[in-house]
Amino acid sequence: MTDRSTTQPTAPGRPGGGPGPDARPDSGPDAAELADAAARLETASPTEVIAWAWQRFRGDVALACSFQDAVVIDLAVQVAPGIEVVFLDTGAHFDETLAYVEAVRDRYGLQLTVTTPGPDADAWPCGTERCCELRKVAPLRGALAGRSAWLTGLKRVDAPTRALAPVVSFDAAWGLVKVNPLATWTDDDIACYELDHGLPRHPLFDRGYRSIGCAPTTRPTAPGEDPRAGRWAGSDKTECGLHAS
Numbered sequence: 530m531t532d533r534s535t536t537q538p539t540a541p542g543r544p545g546g547g548p549g550p551d552a553r554p555d556s557g558p559d560a561a562e563l564a565d566a567a568a569r570l571e572t573a574s575p576t577e578v579i580a581w582a583w584q585r586f587r588g589d590v591a592l593a594c595s596f597q598d599a600v601v602i603d604l605a606v607q608v609a610p611g612i613e614v615v616f617l618d619t620g621a622h623f624d625e626t627l628a629y630v631e632a633v634r635d636r637y638g639l640q641l642t643v644t645t646p647g648p649d650a651d652a653w654p655c656g657t658e659r660c661c662e663l664r665k666v667a668p669l670r671g672a673l674a675g676r677s678a679w680l681t682g683l684k685r686v687d688a689p690t691r692a693l694a695p696v697v698s699f700d701a702a703w704g705l706v707k708v709n710p711l712a713t714w715t716d717d718d719i720a721c722y723e724l725d726h727g728l729p730r731h732p733l734f735d736r737g738y739r740s741i742g743c744a745p746t747t748r749p750t751a752p753g754e755d756p757r758a759g760r761w762a763g764s765d766k767t768e769c770g771l772h773a774s
């Protein structure tokens with residue numbers, strides 16, 4: 530397992546460092562190519578989307594995974610063998626999540642990078658924007674530094690803020706092409722895929738945790754309740770700053 534520190538130098542101009550919002554990597558697609566890919570892949574299967582990203586970017590793309598489930602990893606390894614997978618260890622995860630990460634890593638022999646928070650993180654209480662910045666955003670910035678694209682497991686049904694998330698787009702906030710192969714999938718699609726393919730489930734899922742983040746800010750939800758109601762419950766916080774689209 531690779532352990533990347535969060536203290537990698539970052540270039541000015543975007544929240545994650547690197548080029549400014551309107552810049553694109555030299556080797557990246559221009560606006561026309563990206564628009565064409567976005568239109569073609571909107572109705573493509575997740576493996577077709579991942580295969581496009583892998584063929585287009587190879588070592589310049591990484592998959593950021595929250596390890597709430599293993600679906601996006603199972604799909605990715607089919608068409609992008611050896612792709613780097615990034616897990617943001619915030620230092621505040623459930624023990625069950627950390628065990629699940631290890632189980633999934635072993636199952637697939639993942640090329641896994643685990644980030645850790647910077648030394649300043651402990652000064653900020655759980656639930657603050659700064660806490661997420663230091664435990665998630667800055668570490669991901671380091672892990673994606675120098676890349677052209679990133680893959681995520683984001684789904685449109687995850688939250689109203691994600692309802693319009695494109696399958697492929699230029700992520701101005703990060704200065705990278707962003708690929709969401711599961712954007713059009715529902716929670717039922719995920720559950721069916723897990724069942725059909727015998728995937729390991731996160732151990733907390735059957736205890737009512739339908740959306741799993743850091744332990745201090747995640748609670749189980751009742752049947753019929755919005756799965757993300759268990760995240761940052763009691764506050765107006767709904768995102769950790771990784772996904773602007």
Ligand code: SF4
Pocket residue numbers: 619621654655656657658660661662664665742743744745746769
């Ligand atoms: S989800 Fe909560 S504990 Fe985790 S980094 Fe964000 S604010 Fe901190």
